[in-house]
Amino acid sequence: MCDNDAASMEHVPPVCLFPEIKDTKGINFRKNLIKVPSCDIHNSKKSDDDEFLLFSLTGLITNNTVGKFHFYSKVNRAIRRKNKDFINKQVLRNHKYGIVKINNEEKLISIGHPDAERLAKCFEHIAHGLYYHKFGKRFIGEIFMINGFIDYKDSNQQMLKKFMKRRFELETVLNEDFQGDNPSVFYYQFHKPDEHGLIAVKMVFYGTAEVYVCFKAKEIEMPHNLTTELIGGGVKTIMTLGDEEFPFND
Numbered sequence: 001m002c003d004n005d006a007a008s009m010e011h012v013p014p015v016c017l018f019p020e021i022k023d024t025k026g027i028n029f030r031k032n033l034i035k036v037p038s039c040d041i042h043n044s045k046k047s048d049d050d051e052f053l054l055f056s057l058t059g060l061i062t063n064n065t066v067g068k069f070h071f072y073s074k075v076n077r078a079i080r081r082k083n084k085d086f087i088n089k090q091v092l093r094n095h096k097y098g099i100v101k102i103n104n105e106e107k108l109i110s111i112g113h114p115d116a117e118r119l120a121k122c123f124e125h126i127a128h129g130l131y132y133h134k135f136g137k138r139f140i141g142e143i144f145m146i147n148g149f150i151d152y153k154d155s156n157q158q159m160l161k162k163f164m165k166r167r168f169e170l171e172t173v174l175n176e177d178f179q180g181d182n183p184s185v186f187y188y189q190f191h192k193p194d195e196h197g198l199i200a201v202k203m204v205f206y207g208t209a210e211v212y213v214c215f216k217a218k219e220i221e222m223p224h225n226l227t228t229e230l231i232g233g234g235v236k237t238i239m240t241l242g243d244e245e246f247p248f249n250d
């Protein structure tokens with residue numbers, strides 16, 4: 001993340017996302033966790049963010065069994081210890097309860113607005129760590145990301161999310177296998193650099209929560225891009241993948 005000397009090792013993603021053996025009756029979800037060097041400032045100021053990320057991710061109703069299990073064990077214990085405001089003001093703003101039917105069973109759920117900016121900061125941190133782990137050097141440049149499990153109010157952002165999801169799906173077979181020794185908690189896949197040298201990585205938490213990240217190294221100059229300008233300028237623009245159409249400003 002920075003130029004400071006590394007003083008400790010930090011887990012990528014945060015270790016709290018991985019269930020502990022004491023909760024899982026012996027199943028190990030902490031096999032070969034990734035660690036990268038970190039300065040004291042970046043490692044210590046992160047613990048609040050780690051908990052925020054844990055609450056945000058484990059609470060998703062689409063999660064696989066491991067995510068749900070982690071939520072109903074460790075996270076529920078932590079929530080009970082927490083001030084209620086932590087959920088209402090930090091994790092899910094405008095929080096209210098609702099009922100949904102899942103497999104014909106009525107479930108009580110929380111509904112609200114996630115803190116997308118803070119989530120992005122957490123994922124950027126993880127992306128930096130994965131980059132270091134993969135390439136053995138610090139990433140210097142810009143990181144772009146789209147959060148696949150958030151519904152965006154902005155229709156272009158929402159369309160971009162669908163476009164990215166599909167593009168990653170189509171390109172998956174062209175790249176190396178998914179990485180991560182505890183895939184039911186977390187796995188990821190780096191994509192080969194594109195024609196401009198941009199590198200993309202897909203991160204997946206608890207089987208379904210996807211985050212798409214793009215690394216643009218400092219030295220890369222992006223050519224003038226008509227599509228981006230048209231979309232930015234409010235002109236109706238259709239991007240295509242194969243025969244699928246993704247209309248922007250529609």
Ligand SMILES: [Zn+2]
Pocket residue numbers: 001002003004038039040041042043
């Ligand atoms: Zn640092």
